[in-house]
Amino acid sequence: MQEQLSDVERIQKQRELVEAMGRLTNRGGGTTLSGRIIGLLSFFDKEEFTFEEIVEELKISKSSVSTTINHLIETDKIEYITYPGDRKRYFRIKINNRRKFLQDMRRHVEKMQKINRLALELKQDKESRTAKSISAMLESLAFFMEQMDNYEKKFLADEV
Amino acid sequence: MQEQLSDVERIQKQRELVEAMGRLTNRGGGTTLSGRIIGLLSFFDKEEFTFEEIVEELKISKSSVSTTINHLIETDKIEYITYPGDRKRYFRIKINNRRKFLQDMRRHVEKMQKINRLALELKQDKESRTAKSISAMLESLAFFMEQMDNYEKKFLADEV
DNA sequence: TAATTAGTTCGGAAATTACAGAACCAACAA
DNA sequence: TTGTTGGTTCTGTAATTTCCGAACTAATTA
Numbered sequence: 001m002q003e004q005l006s007d008v009e010r011i012q013k014q015r016e017l018v019e020a021m022g023r024l025t026n027r028g029g030g031t032t033l034s035g036r037i038i039g040l041l042s043f044f045d046k047e048e049f050t051f052e053e054i055v056e057e058l059k060i061s062k063s064s065v066s067t068t069i070n071h072l073i074e075t076d077k078i079e080y081i082t083y084p085g086d087r088k089r090y091f092r093i094k095i096n097n098r099r100k101f102l103q104d105m106r107r108h109v110e111k112m113q114k115i116n117r118l119a120l121e122l123k124q125d126k127e128s129r130t131a132k133s134i135s136a137m138l139e140s141l142a143f144f145m146e147q148m149d150n151y152e153k154k155f156l157a158d159e160v
Numbered sequence: 161m162q163e164q165l166s167d168v169e170r171i172q173k174q175r176e177l178v179e180a181m182g183r184l185t186n187r188g189g190g191t192t193l194s195g196r197i198i199g200l201l202s203f204f205d206k207e208e209f210t211f212e213e214i215v216e217e218l219k220i221s222k223s224s225v226s227t228t229i230n231h232l233i234e235t236d237k238i239e240y241i242t243y244p245g246d247r248k249r250y251f252r253i254k255i256n257n258r259r260k261f262l263q264d265m266r267r268h269v270e271k272m273q274k275i276n277r278l279a280l281e282l283k284q285d286k287e288s289r290t291a292k293s294i295s296a297m298l299e300s301l302a303f304f305m306e307q308m309d310n311y312e313k314k315f316l317a318d319e320v
Numbered sequence: 321t322a323a324t325t326a327g328t329t330c331g332g333a334a335a336t337t338a339c340a341g342a343a344c345c346a347a348c349a350a
Numbered sequence: 351t352t353g354t355t356g357g358t359t360c361t362g363t364a365a366t367t368t369c370c371g372a373a374c375t376a377a378t379t380a
Contacts, residue, residue: 010282017279024271029189031368043279047289051327061370066328068369087326087378095293098300111184119177119203122170129207133255140258143315147307155300191338211357221340226358228339247347247356 017043018058033060033068034077041078041093048081048090076100099156102148109148113141177203178218193220193228194237201238201253208241208250236260259316262308269308273301 005013018039025035036058041049049057054065069091072078076097080089116134123131165173178199185195196218201209209217214225229251232238240249276294283291 005282010284014279014282017275017282020275024275028268033369042290042294043282044290045284045288052325062327063329063371064369070328089326093290093293095289095296098296108188115177115180115184119174122165122174122177122203124170124205128205129255130202130204130253133253134202136255136258139315140261143311147304147311150307151300151303154303193338212355222357223341223359224339230358249356 011045014043014045031068033058033064034072036060037065037068037072038077038093041091048092050088050090052088054091075104099152102152102156106145106148109141109144113138113145116141171205174203174205191228193218193224194232196220197225197228197232198237198253201251208252210248210250212248214251259312262312262316266305266308269301269304273298273305276301 018036021039021043022032022036025038026032037054040054040057046053051062051065051069054060054069055062058065069078073080076094078091079094080091082089116138120126120131120134120138123134125131178196181199181203182192182196185198186192197214200214200217206213211222211225211229214220214229215222218225229238233240236254238251239254240251242249276298280286280291280294280298283294285291
């Protein structure tokens, strides 16, 4: 099953994965660049990258790296560590970012719930087709929320 | 708790909800227009809207309505019914689109799984920080898949 | 002090997207 | 047959997004 790859081939494939991640992220609402940076920090063997290394490896401008990286830090997707006596920042993917991810997801679902609940209240005929459809939507959203709770309990109970 | 609103006020609020839905959809990857159409077909008391009525109510061009509506039909968000001897199509929201919704969700999760599994295989050191991070991601994705299965069993078992 | 490093910020080019307008078409009605 | 209804399709444009280059800054080094 597992064929043996040379290091060169392996690294080539990792590079391809980075590109694939860029495309996937791009279609999922994010930017190609942010996807590629996530991919770079996740899929390569190297564990930490400096600003300069990201620029070199992905061949994108410093300005793009700067803005994208700051956005990724803001959204808790990556983080950086520093070493004494070294001015550089060493970027790496953030591991315990699932809580933040869930938080954002919840916020969005809550907005949907709010809008749909209000819509249901405003319905003249609560038994109408559209009213029932809204109820069904609310049911789905509630289930979704429940699943997120379960996830939190299962995976994040011990995290700080 | 539930204050009594006049019909005028109620309808005014429904209109506001339609706008809010437009904004929410826009920020969630879709277009403002598609969100507004979904809102119109869901939140108003009227159960079905003709092409012309959508144009009039939302004050958007026929071309935009045409393209947006066809896209919404394609993605199973809305549908239309017809009446004998009437050339018009009557658009309404589609109710049981949860199966489709799950399907799309699964497809996306599967892509993420695929890319992450491959990335893990390609890792030189399977115990490295990044490798562990990928494993954690795969764990989360598996959990979500499981939850979706549960959902399907619980809510969609009897649907055709 | 001057030069280098590690970035940030500003302005704009290029590409993409979201719409509108107008011409068009097919079905039916007068 | 001519007009009307119910749209579709094509073209253009305004807005938005994504990215780059260049000028800038703050910290460190020579």
